[in-house]
Amino acid sequence: MFYRENGQFKTSYAADQAVFPILQDRIALAALLFVLFVVVPFTFSDFWLNSVLTPTLIFALAAIGLNLLTGYAGQLSLGTGGFMGCGAYACYKLTTIFPDVNIIILIFLSGIFAAAIGFIFGLPSLRIKGFYLAIATLASQFFLEWAFGRIAWLYNYNASGAIEVPTRTLFELPITGPTATSATRYLVVLAIVLVLTFVASNLVHGRIGRAWMAVRDMDIAAELIGIRLLRTKLLAFTISSYFCGVAGAMMVFLWLGAAEVESFDINHSFLILFMVIIGGLGSIIGCFMGAIFIWNLPILLRSTFGGLIDAATVEHISFMIVGALIIFFLIVEPHGLARLWQIAKEKLRLWPFPY
Amino acid sequence: MEILFNIFVQPFIEMFTAPDLLIQVLWEGFVSGTLYALIALGFVLIFKASGVFNFAQGIMVVFGALSLVGLYSLGVPAYVALALCILIMFLLAATVERFVMRPLVNQEPIILFMATIGLTFFLIGFGEFVFGGEPKLMITEELGLPTGSYDIEAFGGLIILQQIDISAALIAGAMVAALAVFFNKTRIGRALRAVADDHQAAMSVGITLQQIWVIVWFAAGIVALATGIMWGARSDVSFALQIIALKALPVLILGGLTSIPGAIVGGLIIGLSEKMLEFYWGPMLGGSIESWVPYFVALIFLWFMPQGLFGERIIERV
Amino acid sequence: MTTEAVTSAEAEFRETTSDADAAASAVAARPIAADREIVLAVDSVSLSFGGVKAIRNVSFDIRKGEVRAIIGPNGAGKTSMLNVINGFYHPQIGTITYHGKTRKQMRPYLAASQGIARTFQNVALFKGMSALDNIMSGRALKMKRGLLWQMLRFGPALREEIRHREVVEQIIGFLEIEHIRKTPVGRLPYGLQKRVELGRALAMEPELLLLDEPMAGMNLEEKEDMSRFVIDVNDHFGTTIALIEHDMGVVMDLSDRVVVLDHGELIADGTPSEVQANQSVIDAYLGVAH
Numbered sequence: 019m020f021y022r023e024n025g026q027f028k029t030s031y032a033a034d035q036a037v038f039p040i041l042q043d044r045i046a047l048a049a050l051l052f053v054l055f056v057v058v059p060f061t062f063s064d065f066w067l068n069s070v071l072t073p074t075l076i077f078a079l080a081a082i083g084l085n086l087l088t089g090y091a092g093q094l095s096l097g098t099g100g101f102m103g104c105g106a107y108a109c110y111k112l113t114t115i116f117p118d119v120n121i122i123i124l125i126f127l128s129g130i131f132a133a134a135i136g137f138i139f140g141l142p143s144l145r146i147k148g149f150y151l152a153i154a155t156l157a158s159q160f161f162l163e164w165a166f167g168r169i170a171w172l173y174n175y176n177a178s179g180a181i182e183v184p185t186r187t188l189f190e191l192p193i194t195g196p197t198a199t200s201a202t203r204y205l206v207v208l209a210i211v212l213v214l215t216f217v218a219s220n221l222v223h224g225r226i227g228r229a230w231m232a233v234r235d236m237d238i239a240a241e242l243i244g245i246r247l248l249r250t251k252l253l254a255f256t257i258s259s260y261f262c263g264v265a266g267a268m269m270v271f272l273w274l275g276a277a278e279v280e281s282f283d284i285n286h287s288f289l290i291l292f293m294v295i296i297g298g299l300g301s302i303i304g305c306f307m308g309a310i311f312i313w314n315l316p317i318l319l320r321s322t323f324g325g326l327i328d329a330a331t332v333e334h335i336s337f338m339i340v341g342a343l344i345i346f347f348l349i350v351e352p353h354g355l356a357r358l359w360q361i362a363k364e365k366l367r368l369w370p371f372p373y
Numbered sequence: 374m375e376i377l378f379n380i381f382v383q384p385f386i387e388m389f390t391a392p393d394l395l396i397q398v399l400w401e402g403f404v405s406g407t408l409y410a411l412i413a414l415g416f417v418l419i420f421k422a423s424g425v426f427n428f429a430q431g432i433m434v435v436f437g438a439l440s441l442v443g444l445y446s447l448g449v450p451a452y453v454a455l456a457l458c459i460l461i462m463f464l465l466a467a468t469v470e471r472f473v474m475r476p477l478v479n480q481e482p483i484i485l486f487m488a489t490i491g492l493t494f495f496l497i498g499f500g501e502f503v504f505g506g507e508p509k510l511m512i513t514e515e516l517g518l519p520t521g522s523y524d525i526e527a528f529g530g531l532i533i534l535q536q537i538d539i540s541a542a543l544i545a546g547a548m549v550a551a552l553a554v555f556f557n558k559t560r561i562g563r564a565l566r567a568v569a570d571d572h573q574a575a576m577s578v579g580i581t582l583q584q585i586w587v588i589v590w591f592a593a594g595i596v597a598l599a600t601g602i603m604w605g606a607r608s609d610v611s612f613a614l615q616i617i618a619l620k621a622l623p624v625l626i627l628g629g630l631t632s633i634p635g636a637i638v639g640g641l642i643i644g645l646s647e648k649m650l651e652f653y654w655g656p657m658l659g660g661s662i663e664s665w666v667p668y669f670v671a672l673i674f675l676w677f678m679p680q681g682l683f684g685e686r687i688i689e690r691v
Numbered sequence: 692m693t694t695e696a697v698t699s700a701e702a703e704f705r706e707t708t709s710d711a712d713a714a715a716s717a718v719a720a721r722p723i724a725a726d727r728e729i730v731l732a733v734d735s736v737s738l739s740f741g742g743v744k745a746i747r748n749v750s751f752d753i754r755k756g757e758v759r760a761i762i763g764p765n766g767a768g769k770t771s772m773l774n775v776i777n778g779f780y781h782p783q784i785g786t787i788t789y790h791g792k793t794r795k796q797m798r799p800y801l802a803a804s805q806g807i808a809r810t811f812q813n814v815a816l817f818k819g820m821s822a823l824d825n826i827m828s829g830r831a832l833k834m835k836r837g838l839l840w841q842m843l844r845f846g847p848a849l850r851e852e853i854r855h856r857e858v859v860e861q862i863i864g865f866l867e868i869e870h871i872r873k874t875p876v877g878r879l880p881y882g883l884q885k886r887v888e889l890g891r892a893l894a895m896e897p898e899l900l901l902l903d904e905p906m907a908g909m910n911l912e913e914k915e916d917m918s919r920f921v922i923d924v925n926d927h928f929g930t931t932i933a934l935i936e937h938d939m940g941v942v943m944d945l946s947d948r949v950v951v952l953d954h955g956e957l958i959a960d961g962t963p964s965e966v967q968a969n970q971s972v973i974d975a976y977l978g979v980a981h
Contacts, residue, residue, distance in 0.1 A: 031856045032849065094483060142672060145679050149426050149486065149630065153622045154675070157668030168659045220844035224852060225827075225834040228820070232828050235817035242777055243895060244803030244832035253838070284619075288490065295487050300819065330506070337498025344491025348484050349476040 037219055054208060059201040067200035068273075070314060075204075075211045076268050078309035081293040082218050082302060083261030088291075089299035090222055091254035092234025093143055097155035098262050098290045100162030103282030104132035105263025106270040107172045110181050110277075114174060121186035121194055122206065125267045132263020133256045135162070140255025144248045159284055167279040180278040183271050194271045203272045210268060214261060219302055221257070230254055231300070262290075292340060296347050298354025307355040315339065384653035393530030398652045399645065404538040406644020407545040408603055412621035413628065413636035414549060415596040420630045421556070422565040422589040423474065424482050428489040431618020432496040433594055437462060438601030438610045439504045442512060451515035462594030463587075470586045478582065497612065506612060511605030513537065518606060541603040548599060552592070553633050565589060623671035628683055635683030643667045727754040729788070730899055730931050731776065731807075736785030738771055738955075745771040746782065747955040753899065758925055758932045760942045760963075763952035764975055769935045770812055772952065773901045776933070777809055778802045789899075804832055808897035812904050812935075814884045816876045822887045823872040826862060829894025830855045862890045866920060882913045889920065900924065902934045906941060914938065918945060943967065951975070 038044045058071065084098050108131035112124045139158035143151055166172060173181045185195030192198040193206050221227055229250045232240035241247055270277040289312065297308020316336040323332060351357050388395045412430065419427040440461050444454035473488050513520055519536035526532075556562040565585055601610070604617060624643050628635025647670075651663045674682065732752040738745045746768045753759045761769050774780040776787065778797030786793045790805060797807075808829075816825050834855060840848040863872055866886050871879060876887055885905060892900055905921065906914045918941055924930050936942050942949060942963065949966040951959040953975040959966045966972055 031853045031860075035849070035852060035856065094486075142676065146672075146675055147679070148483075150626055150675060150679070153626050153668070154672055156619065156622060157665060157672055160665040160668060164661065164664050217842045220842055220848075224841045224844060224848055225831060225836075226838070226841050228824055228828045229831060231820055231824075232817050232831075235819045236815055238779070239811070239815035239817070240828075241799040242779065242803060242809055243829055243891065244800060245828075246800055288494075291487075291490070292494075331502065334498045334502040337494050338502070339498075341491045341493065341495025341498060344494070345473055345488050348480070348488045348491070352480065352484055 035223070037223060051212075055205070059205055064200045067204045070317065072200070072204050072207050072273050073269075074306075074309050074313050075207050076265050076273055077290065077293060077313055078306045079211045079214060079268070080262050080265035080290045081297065081305035081309050082215065083258045083265065084290050085294045085297075085299065085302070085305050086218060086222070086230070086261065087254050087258035089294060089301065089304075090227060090234065091230035091251060091258075093140075093251060093254060094148070094152040095155040095255075095258070096152055096284070096287050096291065097139065097158040097162070099282040099284060099286035100159040101132045101136055101259040101262035102266025102269060102286065103162055103166050103277075104135045104259070105129055105266035106277055106282070107166060107181070108132065108263065109267035109271060110174075110183075111172065113184065113186065117184070117186075120188060121271065122188065122210070125210065125264060125271065128267045129260040129263040132266065133260040136255045136259020136262075137252060140252050143251045143255065156284075159287055163279065163283055166282065178278075180276060181270070183275045186271075194275075196275065207268055207272050210264065214264065215302065218261070222302065226250075226253065292344060295344060296354055298356030299352075301354065301356035303359070304354050304356030307359065311355065312340065379657060380654070387653060391530065392528040393532050396527070396532050398648050400532070400534060400538070402645035402648035403641065404542055404644070405648060406641035407542045408600065408617075408640075409621050409624050409644050410637045410640025411545045411548065411596060411600045411603070412618055413624040413640055414552060414633065415593040415600070416621060416625055417628075417630065417633055417636045418552070418589055418593045418596065421633075423485075423586055425474070425485040425489065426482065426630065427593065428486060429493040429496060430593065430597060430621070431616070432493045432500070433462075433465070433597035434601040434604065434618060435610070435612055436465070436496055436500050436601075437594065437598035438511065438605045439500055439509070441598070441602065442509045442605075442610055443504050445512050445515065446509075451512055451517075454512075455516065458598055459595065462598055463591050466587050466590035466594050469590055470583060474586050474590075475583065501612065508609045508611035511602060511610050513606040516602065518602075520606075535607075537603075537606050541607070544599060544603065548596060549633065549637055552596075555592075556633065561585075561588065620667060623667040626668075626671035626675050632683035638682060639671075643670065646670050727756060729753070730755050730790075731933075732788040733772070733775070734786045734788065734793075736772075736775060736782045736787070738768075738775060738780055738782040745955055746775070746952075748785075749952065749955070749957045750785075751950045751957060751960050753931060753933055754948075756925070756929050756931055757947040758921070758934060758945050760946035760949045761933060761935045761952065762937070762939075762942055762949060762966075763958075766954070767952040768955040769952055770903055771955075773809065773903055773933070773935065776802070776901060777807060803895065806895075806898035807901065808892040808895040808899070809901040810885070810888045810892050810903055810905055812907065814881070814888050816884055816888055816891070818875070818877040820876065821873050822868060822876055822879065822883075822890075823859065823863070825876055825887055826859045826890040826894050827855065829891040830859065832895065859890075859894055862893050865893075865923070866890050867916075882909050885909070885917070886920075889917075893924065896928075897930060899931045899933065902932060902936075904935050904937065906936060906938055914941065921945060 033039065038047060059067075062071070080098060080102055083101070084095060087093050087095050105125075105128045109121075109124055109128035112119070112128055113121060116124070135158070139155065142154045146154055167179060170179075173179055176182075183194050185192050185197055187193060188206070191202060193202050222230070229240070229245050232243070232245055233247060233250050233254075237247055240250075266282065270281070274281070293308035293312045294305065295308070296311055297306070298304030316333065319336050319339075320329070320332050327335075347354060412434065415430045415433070416427060419425055419430070437458060441454055441458045444457055445451060449457065469492065473492060474485075477485055477488055518540050521536050523534045523536065523539075524531055525534065556565065565588070620643075621640075624636060624639040626639075627642060628637070628639030647663055647667050650666050650670075651661075655662045729752045732750075734750045736749050737747055749768075749772065761772060763769055771780060775782050776797065778799045778801060781796040786795055787797050788794075789797070789802075789807070817828065820828070834851055836848045836851045840846065863869055866889065868883065868886055868890065871883060871887075876884055879887065885908075889902075889905065892902075902921070906917050909917065921932060921934070922945065925932055934942075934946065936945075946963055948961060949959070949963050950957060951966055951969070951972050953971075958971045958975060959969045961969075
C-alpha cells in the first residue's frame with residue numbers, strides 16, 4: 019500500500035527517463051546512502067569492515083565492469099582477473115614513480131592502463147564471436163598472469179615477486195598501508211565505488227547502453243541501423259577493463275595491502291563471473307546483490323558451522339553450494355537476483371492484494 | 374640485429390645441431406598433442422550432440438581419475454575399479470542430464486555453458502570433499518600399462534621414449550577412430566548429429582533427447598576417464614589436472630567445436646607448436662610461455678578462419 | 692491442371708481486391724513514378740552462395756517518392772535483393788548506385804548513414820529491450836553526444852536524450868503503440884512487434900525504406916492498419932519505399948511500380964496493372980513449368 023505510484027504522474031520526459039522514477043525508491047536510496055556513509059563507519063566492527071563490506075564493494079565494482087561487457091554488450095569474458103591485476107600493478111608502479119601524487123587520483127588513473135590492455139585484447143572481437151571470443155579472453159588472462167610473474171619491473175624487483183602497499187595519505191590521514199584504519203579505507207572504497215556506479219548507470223541508460231544491448235541481442239540488425247560494431251564492442255571492452263582495473267587497484271591498496279601473482283588468477287575471473295550470473299546479467303543493482311551473495315556465503319557458512327566442521331571442508335561445501343546455486347538460478351531465474359528483486363517490488367506494489 | 378638473429382636463426386641452428394633433442398621435443402609435442410586431442414574430443418562430443426560447451430570436461434577428467442585411484446585404495450582390484458569407474462561415469466552422465474540439461478533444454482547456449490561452469494565448481498567441491506585434495510599416484514602398473522622407456526641411441530645422443538607415452542598415443546588414436554566411426558556410421562551417431570542441429574526438430578522425428586544426451590555425456594565421461602588415466606600416469610592425480618582441460622580450449626578454437634578430425638589436427642598442432650616454441654624460443658622470454666602461447670597460436674588461426682580449421686561455416690540469415 | 696481451372700485461377704488472380712479502397716484511389720491519384728529521379732539503381736547484379744545462385748543478372752531502379760513492390764514466388768531472391776541493397780550480402784557481379792554514387796557493394800553502416808532503413812521478414816528486434824528503447828536505438832546515428840557527456844548524463848546528454856525521445860514519441864503516436872511502449876518486445880504479439888520494427892526504421896528518418904513482408908502473418912484488420920501506415924509514411928514524409936509482399940491486393944493498391952522476380956531472375960517490371968496482365972508472371976505464380 020505504501021509502495022505505490024499513486025499521484026506520481028510524470029509530466030515530462032525528463033521525469034520519465036529518471037533512473038529511479040518512483041519516489042519511494044529515491045527515499046530508500048537516500049536512506050541507504052546515509053547509513054552506509056554515516057552510520058556504518060562508526061558502528062561496525064573491523065571484521066565487518068575489513069572482511070565483509072570493503073571486499074563486497076570492491077568485487078561489486080569488478081562485477082559491474084564484467085556486467086557491462088558480458089551482460090550489456092553480450093561479449094563473454096573470462097579475463098576479468100587479469101584486468102584487475104593490470105590496474106593493481108599500474109597503481110603500484112605509478113605510486114612508486116610518483117609517490118607524492120594523491121593515491122586516489124592514481125587509482126583512477128591506473129584504470130586507464132587496464133583499459134588500454136582491455137582495448138587490445140578486445141580487438142579479436144571484430145572477427146570472433148561467442149565461445150571462441152571467450153576462449154580468446156582466456157588468452158589475455160593467462161598472458162597477463164604470466165606477465166605479472168615474469169616482468170620483475172612490475173613488482174620493483176622484489177625477491178618474492180609480491181608487492182606490498184606503501185603508506186599513502188589524504189589530507190594527512192593515512193588511507194593505505196599498515197596504519198590506515200578499516201573505517202578510512204572503507205569510506206574511500208565506498209566513495210569510489212559510488213562515483214563509478216553512477217557513471218556506469220548513466221552509460222547504460224543512454225545511447226551507449228542501448229548500442230551495447232543492440233549488439234548483444236542481434237548484432238546484424240544493430241549494424242543495419244547504423245551502430246558501428248567494432249567501435250561499440252571495443253568501447254565495452256575498454257570501459258569494462260577500466261572498472262576492473264580500478265577494482266583491482268582498490269583490492270590491493272585499500273583492502274589486502276599486498277598482492278602476489280595468484281591474486282589475479284583465473285579463479286578470480288570465475289568468482290566475478292558467478293557474481294554477475296547470480297546477480298543478474300544486464301543489471302547494475304544485480305552486481306551488488308551477486309557480490310554480497312557470493313562473497314559472503316562462505317563467510318556465513320564458516321561462522322555458522324565453524325565450530326563443527328574444519329575450514330577446508332567448509333570451503334568444499336561452499337564450492338558445492340555455489341555450483342549448485344548457479345545451476346539452480348540458471349534454471350529458475352536466468353536473470354538472477356535482480357529479477358527476483360524486481361518481482362518482489364511488483365508484488366510490493368500490489369500488497370496487500372495478491373494480484 | 375642480435376634480437377633478429379636470436380629469433381629467426383638461432384633456434385633453427387639449435388634444432389639441427391642436436392637432432393636427438395629435436396626429435397625428443399617433437400615426440401613430447403606429439404604425445405601432448407594426442408592427449409590434448411583426446412580432451413578436446415570430449416568437448417566436441419558434447420557440443421556436437423547438444424550444442425553445449427561443457428566446461429566441466431576438465432573436472433570430469435580429474436573426477437574419473439580420482440574415482441579410480443580412490444576405489445583402488447579402498448582395496449578394490451584394479452580392473453574391477455576400472456569397471457566401477459565406467460559405471461560411475463554413466464551415473465554422472467545420467468545425473469547431469471536429469472538435473473542440468475533437461476531443465477535447461479531450450480535455453481541459449483551461453484546459459485548452458487554457464488551451467489557447466491556451475492557444474493564444474495560443484496564437482497570440484499564434491500571431489501575434494503570425497504577424495505581429499507592431496508595429489509595421488511595413478512595406478513599405472515596395476516592397470517597393465519607399461520612404465521618403462523625405450524632408450525634409442527641416435528644422432529649422437531639419446532632419445533627417450535616413455536612407454537606410457539606410446540600407449541597413451543595408441544589408446545588415444547584408437548578412441549578417436551572408434552568415435553569417428555560411431556558418429557558417422559551408426560544410427561545413434563546420426564541421431565546425435567541431428568540433435569546437435571536442432572533439438573526440437575530432432576524430437577519431432579521421434580528421437581528422445583534424454584537418451585541421446587545420456588549417451589553422449591557418458592561417451593564424454595569415458596573419454597575423460599581415459600584422459601585422466603593417461604595424464605595421471607604421466608604426472609600425478611590432483612585437481613591441478615583440470616587446468617589441462619583449459620589447454621584443450623585452443624585446440625577447440627583451431628579445430629572448430631564440431632569436428633572430430635579438427636580436434637585431432639588441432640591437438641597435434643597445438644601440442645607440437647607449444648613444445649617447440651617453449652623449448653627453442655621460450656628461454657628468450659624467461660620461460661614457461663607454455664601457459665599462453667597455445668592461445669595466441671589459436672587466435673592467429675582464428676583471425677583468418679573464424680570457425681576454426683574444420684568448423685562449419687555459419688552463414689548468417691536475416 | 693485442366694484448362695478451366697487455369698482460366699478461373701487467372702480470373703481470380705486478376706480480380707483480387709483489398710478493402711483499402713481509399714488507399715487505392717490515393718495511389719491512383721499520384722503522378723507517374725517512372726518520370727521522377729532515380730534514388731537507387733541495381734545494375735546486372737548476380738549473387739550466389741556456394742553453388743546456389745540466388746540472384747541472376749537483375750537490374751531495376753527505384754524512383755524518388757514511389758512505392759516499389761518486389762514480388763515473386765518463394766525463393767525468388769527477394770529478401771536477398773534487399774540484403775544486397777543494405778550491404779549485408781555482397782554481389783559477385785553488378786553494381787549498386789545510390790545517391791548518384793555507383794559501388795560494387797554496399798556496406799551496412801554506409802547504407803544506414805546514407806538513409807536506407809529496413810524491416811525484416813523474421814522480426815529483428817532487440818528482444819532484451821522495451822519497445823521504446825528499440826525505437827530509440829533507431830536514433831543511434833543521430834545522437835552525437837560523446838562518451839564523457841554520456842558518463843555524466845545530466846546536462847547535454849540528457850537534453851539530447853529528451854529531444855530524441857520527443858521525436859520517437861511522435862512515431863509511437865503515429866503507429867498507435869503508446870500502450871506498449873515500456874513492454875519488453877519479446878512479450879509482444881507478432882503484429883505489434885512488426886509495428887515496433889517499423890517504428891525503429893522510421894526513427895532513422897530514412898530516404899529509402901525497405902520493408903520485407905511487413906504484413907506477413909497479420910489478420911485483415913492489422914493489414915489495413917499497416918497499409919495505412921505505409922501510405923502515410925509515403926505521403927507525409929515523401930519516403931521512397933521498396934516493399935516485398937505476397938498479398939496481391941496490397942501490392943496492387945499500394946504500389947506505383949512492381950518488380951517481379953522468379954528463381955533469381957527479373958521477369959517483369961512495370962505498373963501494377965501491366966504486371967498483373969503479364970503472362971510470365973501468371974505462369975510463375977501458378978507454377979507452370981518453364
